[in-house]
Amino acid sequence: MQMIKTLLACAALIAHPPLSADVAAPQYLSPGEIVSVAKTEEWVPIAPSDLMVMDLAPDPNGKVRRVVIQLMPAPFSQGWVGNIRKLAAAKFWDGTSVNRVQDNYVVQWGDATEKKALPDGLAVVPESGYITAQECGDVVLSYNACLVQPAFRHMAQSADAYKADTGFAQGWPVSRSGKRRELSPAERKSRWWRQGDLRMLWPTHCYGMVGVGRNLAPDTGTGAELYTVIGHAPRHLDRNIALVGRVIEGIEHLSSLPRGTGALGFYEKEEERVPILSVRMGDAATDVPAFEYLSTDSASFAAYADARANRRDPFFNVPAGGADICNIPVPVRRKAVK
């Protein structure tokens, strides 16, 4: 069973430096400072095989433009992620382009002609793939045990405008329904002390997340047409489009592109499109550094999330008392060379 990885948000765990006798006020760390002093073992390496490296044509000044994407782990969106691995292996995106840049919304890339042949063997992923059913334990008090999973306990301090619980699972921003599974009469009889708790999880459209373009339902997209979020979180897309990853380096090469002047921000002229030289998985590309993310189960992440919601560093007068999930981006960095 795939358990949700969660963050410990107990106030007691939040790391504040001790007061020295001659300092009147506590000196709080900023979120960035908390991340910078996180322990080495709180960082989780990202496998190169879970990275996708997109090299755009150099910019007008000849500067290299590389975008690095981390793909989502199981159990999320694996039908599309599998397709994307096949598309990269087939070098499908080589010679395609960035075709759409809509301000405060998305940058989209793929085959602008929509005529390029897709590789064989791509899955047709059903709409049920947008969500993940997650059995949250079936032992005594499992429902409560699930409720008090620290990630959700922490984030429950912050109500969500989109009618979900929000938290982090395996380093990713995730929304969760409050829905419980109905037990069958047999289960009810044989396991009177157990509670079923089948909840629905889905990835969340935050800045930098990568999703799969599609046509009208029931089409769900193959993964050949991808986009990333470059504005305020468009969470109305959650559960309506598959999310497959996030940009972890080089998003500025997409977010700072000229906005398209056509409908939905599509480029109107062919010469406006930004050529994609190649897209390779991280273990098939050259010069790919090692990356790591701050474990969303770690004490430092809990302290970081708390500090994002309650800024106490010197610039701030009034801590908000909460933050929406997309205002708590998971720290990702190049792995320190030792």
Added chain:
Amino acid sequence: MQMIKTLLACAALIAHPPLSADVAAPQYLSPGEIVSVAKTEEWVPIAPSDLMVMDLAPDPNGKVRRVVIQLMPAPFSQGWVGNIRKLAAAKFWDGTSVNRVQDNYVVQWGDATEKKALPDGLAVVPESGYITAQECGDVVLSYNACLVQPAFRHMAQSADAYKADTGFAQGWPVSRSGKRRELSPAERKSRWWRQGDLRMLWPTHCYGMVGVGRNLAPDTGTGAELYTVIGHAPRHLDRNIALVGRVIEGIEHLSSLPRGTGALGFYEKEEERVPILSVRMGDAATDVPAFEYLSTDSASFAAYADARANRRDPFFNVPAGGADICNIPVPVRRKAVK
């Protein structure tokens, strides 16, 4: 007394086209379609004197870059807004530059040298100016009357992660505390049937909002250093920095600028800065079109906000059931020429 202007969000008011006999499923309008069919009288003209027009140097292809900002109305942030009017009248920003572009955060402009003389007569605005106290009626049942103001009733369907009620006031995204004023013993005695309800209002850091850079508190900034939001709403800045307006046209000239590579996204080299040719109030600039916004009190806005929170147009399968305030941008457009 400045009453909050609010939106009517009663479901009964939401405009859906009637079903025709031969159509099985209702045909819902998208948010954009709802706005496009709003009545002429639902649009509110924006006075040219409330616009600020910033002309940047042309882009590398010689293309004109004009950014139009609408300043906030009373009772919000008027100390800084007054300063900004003086700074524009004194042509303070002419010859200054855009100095900072931080991805998923802000673009900031002003005098990079910090040595240019400010015009005389700028106010030193106290921190209390970040919020606005708002008496919400003092007649019988006033507290309830205030609570059921439709804007907040609507938005209350969407919980807010930042521990505020959120809604719209005079066309602007606003947060509101639930705090009530304590009545004095004399008031309690003389007006037993009345309830004081002093609530705090403050503008909300959504995409495109314009704010006032400052140093550490108690400094609140003069208004000479401005920024706009180009990423996910940084609402931890609410009540910590003054918001004075929003970009209503041309934000792409700021949001698509190259990201700065220095700390906080500041440009490291002088030649990276984007020159500001001039900043003028709308009634002192040339070729400024008329603008209007969709009244946030209008039935069409209520329908639009509902549709943003519950997408039912054909692309969508699952309506979210809510939206955060920054995912309901107030529609602003050039006034149709008749």
